Amino acid sequence: MHGDQDTQIRTLIEELGSDDMDRRWQAAERLRAMGTEVIEPLLEVVYTNAGIKSWEAVQILGYFQDPRLIEPLRTALESSHPLMSTSAAKALERFGESILPLLLESLPRCILMTQLLIVGMMERGKFAPAVDSLLKLLLETSESTLRYTIIQALGSLSLPGEKEIIEIIRSFQDDPDHHVRKRVRIALSRLDPTFTEPPSSESD
Secondary structure (H helix, E strand, O other), X not given: OOHHHHHHHXXXXXXXXXXXXXXXXXXXXXXXXXXXXXXXHHHHHHHHOOOHHHHHHHXXXXXXXXXXXHHHHHHHHOOOOHHHHHHHHHHHHOOOHHHHHHHHHHHHHOOHHHHHHHHHHHHHOOOHHHHHHHHHHHHHOOOHHHHHHHHHHHHHHOOOOOHHHHHHXXXXXXXXXXXXXXXXXXXXXXXXXXXOOOOHHHOO
């Protein structure tokens, strides 16, 4: 990297920490336009965990599908900072199906908001190997939002007639959260050939 370009990149990176949203946006656009030369300087910012500057850096890095980014983005994925973590999840999704096992491995260590994103990625990617891990998390979580998101994904990823999965999903049919109960009915209607809808007075 040439000296003048290095100085320009560092200056733009400093702008990512500005309180002015327009200045941050303009700096981010210029950094993206500079291509892969910005990757290493932006990674330094991610590693320092410098608040909004690091979050902006993760978002920019998400535009580059460079193998150097996978492990740093995984670290950001498991951050307790919601914007950092969810931005990393979205950036990693751009790598395609090959990244799904990594996301699945990190899933239990992520914050709730990111867990919801990852489960959705598994469902969209039709990633059937996720089923066992999703079942384990379903049985462990106390978060109703995560329960119904996982049940919805299981209804899509599982094969009809899989008895163990059906029984686990069925165990949530009296869940206190009506969203969970609704996802249970939808999943069972697809997976369980013996399932019948409850009378309308009993449904939500």
